[in-house]
Each structure stands twice: as C-alpha cells, then as structure tokens.
Amino acid sequence: MDVRHGFALALLFCGAAALLLSALALLALPTPYARLHALAPATTIGxxxxxxxxxxxxxxxxxxxxxxxxxxxxxxxxxxxxIVIGRTMAREGELPDDEPQGPPA
Structure with missing residues (x-):
C-alpha cells in the first residue's frame, strides 16, 4: 500500500464517519429544524x-x-x-408549537 492509497483510506473513513454521525443525529433529534441542521455535515463534509x-x-x-x-x-x-427547505417549512407552517415563529415577514 502506497502513501496515496493510505491518504485515500483516511479520507474515506472520515467522510463515512461524518455521514454516519449525520444519519444518527437525524434519527435522534426531535424537531424538524434540528433534523435539517443534522444534514449539514453530510453535504458540507461527508x-x-x-x-x-x-x-x-x-x-x-x-x-x-x-x-x-x-x-x-x-x-x-x-x-x-x-436554506430553501427551511424557508419552505416556515412558509408552509410546518413549525412545531414549541418553536418560536420569529418576526412576521
């Protein structure tokens, strides 16, 4: 195994770990916005x-x-x-009752 292949395996492991942690957070978090934020590491890092x-x-x-x-x-x-999904959720009124609505737009 050469150095390039070793670096590729390390990057592959880190990317897979980021995707798996995002998936676990997606299952564990209770609110839609928290679940939406859990997907960010998957798309930006994983x-x-x-x-x-x-x-x-x-x-x-x-x-x-x-x-x-x-x-x-x-x-x-x-x-x-x-961001588009979050704005669509807010516009369609899919916020849970316990989350603040924010200022009217």
Missing part, C-alpha cells in the same frame, strides 16, 4: 471527503476531475438547498 478520497485513489485524469466536480457541487449546493 460527501466532499468521499469524493476527494475516490479522486485521490483514481489518480490524475477525467475520472478524478468528475469526482472532484461532484464533491465541489455538493459542498456548494448543500447549504443552499437546506
């Missing part, structure tokens, strides 16, 4: 680390470029999609 590990293991070339593009796209679009 998937980009996995794609980086796969690109590192693939070596230089088009396959690595495609994987890096997918990781960057997920890291950039994940928070934006979370």
């Amino acid at each position: 998937v980009p680390l996995l794609t980086l590990a796969l690109a590192l293991d693939a070596g230089a070339g088009r396959e690595a470029a495609k994987l890096l593009f997918i990781g960057a796209l997920t890291a950039v679009s994940g928070p934006v999609i979370s």
Whole structure:
C-alpha cells in the first residue's frame, strides 16, 4: 500500500464517519429544524471527503476531475438547498408549537 492509497483510506473513513454521525443525529433529534441542521455535515463534509478520497485513489485524469466536480457541487449546493427547505417549512407552517415563529415577514 502506497502513501496515496493510505491518504485515500483516511479520507474515506472520515467522510463515512461524518455521514454516519449525520444519519444518527437525524434519527435522534426531535424537531424538524434540528433534523435539517443534522444534514449539514453530510453535504458540507461527508460527501466532499468521499469524493476527494475516490479522486485521490483514481489518480490524475477525467475520472478524478468528475469526482472532484461532484464533491465541489455538493459542498456548494448543500447549504443552499437546506436554506430553501427551511424557508419552505416556515412558509408552509410546518413549525412545531414549541418553536418560536420569529418576526412576521
């Protein structure tokens, strides 16, 4: 096993751990907004680390470029999609009774 493969395995382990912790938090948290926040590490850390590990293991070339593009796209679009989902939940009135509504828009 060479050094590049060792780094790829370490990144793969860290990315998988971030995804698993996000999934466990998603199951354990009680409110919709808390569950929505639990998905943030999966999109900003987990998937980009996995794609980086796969690109590192693939070596230089088009396959690595495609994987890096997918990781960057997920890291950039994940928070934006979370914001859109949160605003839609607030607009549709899907807030639980115990969470504050905030100022009227």
